[in-house]
Amino acid sequence: MLFDLSQPGRRAARLPASDVPHVELNELLPAEARAETPPPLPELAEPDVIRHFTNLSTLNMSVDTHFYPLGSCTMKYNPKRNERMANLPGLLDLHPYQHEQSLQGLLELLYELQRYLGEISGLPAVSLQPAAGAHGELAALMVAAAYYRDLGEQRTKVLTPDSAHGTNPASARMAGFDTVTIRSTPAGYVCLDDLRAKLDEQVAVLMITNPNTLGLFDRQIAEIADLVHERGGLVYLDGANMNAILGIARPGDFGADMMHYNPHKTFSGPHGGGGPGAGPICVTEKLDPFLPAPVVGRRDDDYFLDYDRPRSIGRVRTFFGNVGVLVRAYCYIRTYGPDGLRAVSENAVLNANYLLSRVKHFLPVPQGDRCMHEFVASAEHLKKEKGLKQPAMDLAKRLLDYGFHAPTVYFPLTVHDAVMVEPTETESKQTLDAFAETLFRVTGEAGEVLAEAPHSTLVSRPDEVRAARQTVLRWTAEQPAS
Amino acid sequence: MAYLFNTPEDQRAMLEAIGVSSIAELFEVIPAALRLNRPLNIPPALSELELSQHVQRLATRNSPAGQSVCFLGGGSYDHFIPAVVDAVASRGEFYTSYTPYQPEVSQGNLQAMFEYQTLICQLTGLDVSNASLYDGGSAAVEAVLMALSVTRRSGKVVVPASVHPEYRQAIATYLANLDAELVTVGTPHGRVRLEEIEAAVDDQTACVLIQQPNFFGCLEPLAEVGQIAHRAGALLVAAVDPISLGLLKRPGDQGADIVVAEGQALGTPLQFGGPYLGIMACREEFVRRLPGRIAGQTVDRRGRRCWVLTLQTREQHIRRDKATSNICTNQGLFALRAAVYLAAMGPAGLRETAELCLRKAHYAAEQICRDERYSLAHGGPFFKEFVVRDGQGRVEELLADARQAGFHAGVPLGPWYPELQDCFLVAVTEKRSKSEIDALAGCLAGSPSDCTTVYA
Numbered sequence: 001m002l003f004d005l006s007q008p009g010r011r012a013a014r015l016p017a018s019d020v021p022h023v024e025l026n027e028l029l030p031a032e033a034r035a036e037t038p039p040p041l042p043e044l045a046e047p048d049v050i051r052h053f054t055n056l057s058t059l060n061m062s063v064d065t066h067f068y069p070l071g072s073c074t075m076k077y078n079p080k081r082n083e084r085m086a087n088l089p090g091l092l093d094l095h096p097y098q099h100e101q102s103l104q105g106l107l108e109l110l111y112e113l114q115r116y117l118g119e120i121s122g123l124p125a126v127s128l129q130p131a132a133g134a135h136g137e138l139a140a141l142m143v144a145a146a147y148y149r150d151l152g153e154q155r156t157k158v159l160t161p162d163s164a165h166g167t168n169p170a171s172a173r174m175a176g177f178d179t180v181t182i183r184s185t186p187a188g189y190v191c192l193d194d195l196r197a198k199l200d201e202q203v204a205v206l207m208i209t210n211p212n213t214l215g216l217f218d219r220q221i222a223e224i225a226d227l228v229h230e231r232g233g234l235v236y237l238d239g240a241n242m243n244a245i246l247g248i249a250r251p252g253d254f255g256a257d258m259m260h261y262n263p264h265k266t267f268s269g270p271h272g273g274g275g276p277g278a279g280p281i282c283v284t285e286k287l288d289p290f291l292p293a294p295v296v297g298r299r300d301d302d303y304f305l306d307y308d309r310p311r312s313i314g315r316v317r318t319f320f321g322n323v324g325v326l327v328r329a330y331c332y333i334r335t336y337g338p339d340g341l342r343a344v345s346e347n348a349v350l351n352a353n354y355l356l357s358r359v360k361h362f363l364p365v366p367q368g369d370r371c372m373h374e375f376v377a378s379a380e381h382l383k384k385e386k387g388l389k390q391p392a393m394d395l396a397k398r399l400l401d402y403g404f405h406a407p408t409v410y411f412p413l414t415v416h417d418a419v420m421v422e423p424t425e426t427e428s429k430q431t432l433d434a435f436a437e438t439l440f441r442v443t444g445e446a447g448e449v450l451a452e453a454p455h456s457t458l459v460s461r462p463d464e465v466r467a468a469r470q471t472v473l474r475w476t477a478e479q480p481a482s
Numbered sequence: 483m484a485y486l487f488n489t490p491e492d493q494r495a496m497l498e499a500i501g502v503s504s505i506a507e508l509f510e511v512i513p514a515a516l517r518l519n520r521p522l523n524i525p526p527a528l529s530e531l532e533l534s535q536h537v538q539r540l541a542t543r544n545s546p547a548g549q550s551v552c553f554l555g556g557g558s559y560d561h562f563i564p565a566v567v568d569a570v571a572s573r574g575e576f577y578t579s580y581t582p583y584q585p586e587v588s589q590g591n592l593q594a595m596f597e598y599q600t601l602i603c604q605l606t607g608l609d610v611s612n613a614s615l616y617d618g619g620s621a622a623v624e625a626v627l628m629a630l631s632v633t634r635r636s637g638k639v640v641v642p643a644s645v646h647p648e649y650r651q652a653i654a655t656y657l658a659n660l661d662a663e664l665v666t667v668g669t670p671h672g673r674v675r676l677e678e679i680e681a682a683v684d685d686q687t688a689c690v691l692i693q694q695p696n697f698f699g700c701l702e703p704l705a706e707v708g709q710i711a712h713r714a715g716a717l718l719v720a721a722v723d724p725i726s727l728g729l730l731k732r733p734g735d736q737g738a739d740i741v742v743a744e745g746q747a748l749g750t751p752l753q754f755g756g757p758y759l760g761i762m763a764c765r766e767e768f769v770r771r772l773p774g775r776i777a778g779q780t781v782d783r784r785g786r787r788c789w790v791l792t793l794q795t796r797e798q799h800i801r802r803d804k805a806t807s808n809i810c811t812n813q814g815l816f817a818l819r820a821a822v823y824l825a826a827m828g829p830a831g832l833r834e835t836a837e838l839c840l841r842k843a844h845y846a847a848e849q850i851c852r853d854e855r856y857s858l859a860h861g862g863p864f865f866k867e868f869v870v871r872d873g874q875g876r877v878e879e880l881l882a883d884a885r886q887a888g889f890h891a892g893v894p895l896g897p898w899y900p901e902l903q904d905c906f907l908v909a910v911t912e913k914r915s916k917s918e919i920d921a922l923a924g925c926l927a928g929s930p931s932d933c934t935t936v937y938a
Contacts, residue, residue, distance in 0.1 A: 169803035462790045473778055
């Protein structure tokens with residue numbers, strides 16, 4: 001622990017002496033505002049800090065070190081060239097309140113990115129402001145709420161399929177809507193009868209993920225959109241799975257009115273151990289006036305921040321957006337181009353189908369033989385076969401022993417003991433073969449080997465119940481060292 | 483295709499194994515009418531070298547801090563970042579991993595999160611911190627929503643005008659669809675007046691949100707506002723500048739129930755406003771209402787100390803529409819940067835940083851106001867920012883001239899505060915030297931010869 005290393009008087013960073021004329025502190029700051037001592041932070045030398053965190057880093061699996069087929073998270077390789085570009089001082093050291101005239105290069109980049117995202121989605125109006133996918137969902141739902149307020153309509157409901165990401169209903173709630181769940185058919189698609197039964201004039205938005213969380217493209221999408229539109233509702237597309245359809249199909253062409261991107265997934269922003277992401281949203285022209293302000297505008301050869309949007313929902317955060325992530329997305333799109341982006345999706349889908357074809361013989365995939373960029377297998381049969389309580393979790397844990405990050409498990413909720421695999425396009429056939437062979441081997445292992453896995457990691461099966469019941473959420477000096 | 487893995491032979495073998503004849507066949511599930519039958523209208527692919535040249539050209543059309551001297555603040559600051567921060571954060575094992583859903587292979591991230599949480603508790607004087615939110619503004623929003631939930635009051639949220647205008651705008655955006663009302667208390671003197679807070683707070687008030695130091699850089703009577711809030715059964719939410727806590731009393735020691743902060747100052751580059759770091763900490767009793775990821779300590783099946791994501795029943799992937807927030811992806815990398823920054827600074831380094839900011843800001847205020855054209859808009863103590871009033875009221879012109887001379891001299895306040903049309907906000911960090919400050923003062927005073935000394 002960082003705190004165990006602390007020794008009074010040690011320090012890493014050194015600062016220059018003050019070069020302005022000396023004034024007594026009391027004259028600058030009233031005594032009652034001042035703390036007697038600085039905060040009780042640990043005191044460390046620079047090598048302590050570096051060794052500590054470098055050693056910690058080696059305890060992680062990451063895309064740079066391992067195959068990371070975490071379904072729904074699109075853990076593709078993060079090109080180093082994009083890191084270099086985003087770290088150029090001319091982009092990195094820009095203050096959010098600099099004058100537009102001192103930002104023309106960045107604003108051009110962001111303006112172009114708005115245009116690319118609009119073109120790729122088929123939804124031309126773009127806000128780059130939201131900070132993550134869930135934040136984009138929420139911003140778009142606020143846009144919908146503002147749109148209906150403007151129309152003078154009172155709509156209170158948001159529909160989400162039962163296979164949706166948890167963020168969909170949570171975002172709907174935060175935007176002030178009640179959520180209504182739509183059933184899926186056994187084949188994994190939206191149940192149209194259930195949708196018809198639940199659609200009424202109170203419905204503001206249907207949130208749908210397509211390809212959906214089972215990795216399936218719902219062919220009914222145009223019909224679904226028509227049904228929603230007939231009742232005056234809007235269709236929101238959760239863009240989490242855009243990696244499957246870049247340059248192949250566009251949400252705006254299949255009926256979506258609004259969507260978000262996850263540039264940290266689709267356009268390879270590194271995931272940073274949990275973030276940052278970004279969550280730009282794209283909408284139809286009729287919803288454009290309600291987008292968060294500012295957006296980047298262009299007047300002849302000048303780029304500017306357009307705050308003059310009187311019907312805008314306002315801001316959903318401080319400053320412009322997660323620009324660092326957006327710069328990487330821009331670089332990604334520029335290095336792939338139209339053919340390259342299409343090839344990204346083609347190979348993502350090829351890789352997923354190939355892996356599916358290898359895995360389905362020993363790990364059933366209930367929703368069929370084909371998929372888009374990911375598939376969801378079920379480990380349910382191993383329950384009985386091996387006497388396991390949580391077979392998908394056990395498989396996941398055992399894969400760690402073999403040097404693979406685990407797939408997403410127990411999501412979506414509509415598949416029993418779900419194992420959700422998303423290989424992405426940045427893996428080779430050789431890696432996919434090795435993974436499939438390992439997964440096959442693991443499904444043949446004894447129940448007790450699986451139930452106690454992983455065996456080779458530093459820790460195994462942390463007690464999560466204890467963590468939640470006897471909460472220890474920070475280090476304290478009294479703690480016994482171990 | 484230069485950046486893809488599958489060779490034509492791989493593709494053939496894979497298609498055969500799948501049992502299809504072409505990749506196109508895999509996409510037949512998408513109805514033909516819904517497919518795009520033309521190439522995307524975006525520019526053709528660039529090689530890495532071409533990309534570098536292109537982006538460098540764009541970058542040269544910006545004036546970053548370091549090229550221009552940056553006196554801009556308003557929630558984003560040009561603070562010094564020790565090299566250790568970049569060294570740690572650029573490790574692929576940190577920046578190319580994701581949310582630690584598999585704790586056995588994420589102990590590095592989880593322990594770093596736990597240490598970050600601890601450091602934030604030490605810094606703020608509160609009991610519990612989450613593992614990060616998006617930024618200071620959205621953290622302020624989440625704190626307000628949390629206060630509404632904790633107090634079960636859906637009436638009012640009281641926020642003085644001295645809180646960052648963009649925080650207030652974000653709160654207004656969120657509350658537009660909910661029941662609660664945002665009550666803004668004017669601060670014509672640059673800080674709150676207790677009697678006005680007292681008058682605004684009632685038994686339907688969920689919280690009072692105060693920024694310390696406030697948006698104008700001035701110190702607020704935090705403890706006294708807290709007493710007013712608490713007497714009415716409302717919470718005190720404090721938005722703080724983490725660097726100021728090297729000198730100022732900790733908000734947790736002054737009665738704050740929830741503390742939020744823009745954590746950018748702790749080792750994150752400016753990058754035009756994001757990604758930054760939303761800091762959020764609270765008292766122990768509210769932990770189950772805290773939004774976002776939290777790392778907790780536990781033991782594994784062999785009894786070894788380790789860390790996991792905990793209290794997940796608060797979160798969207800479990801509770802869906804009943805979750806405390808919709809947040810999923812957070813700002814893990816910047817929480818890590820903040821942890822490394824605080825570890826590298828330690829108490830002495832943070833104290834010195836805060837003291838340098840304080841001293842240099844006061845020196846800058848004095849130097850700028852030596853010209854009788856300028857005065858400070860607000861009296862009373864301030865930390866590293868202050869509001870300058872231009873007696874000639876030509877703020878835009880003035881800032882444009884300064885820009886020509888190589889200074890990002892300040893943030894004009896007119897767009898947010900019509901009554902401060904003739905004012906701009908100046909921030910001075912530890913990075914600004916006396917010669918830079920003197921040059922800025924000379925430049926503002928209209929003696930261009932002084933401007934050149936900055937590069938001497």
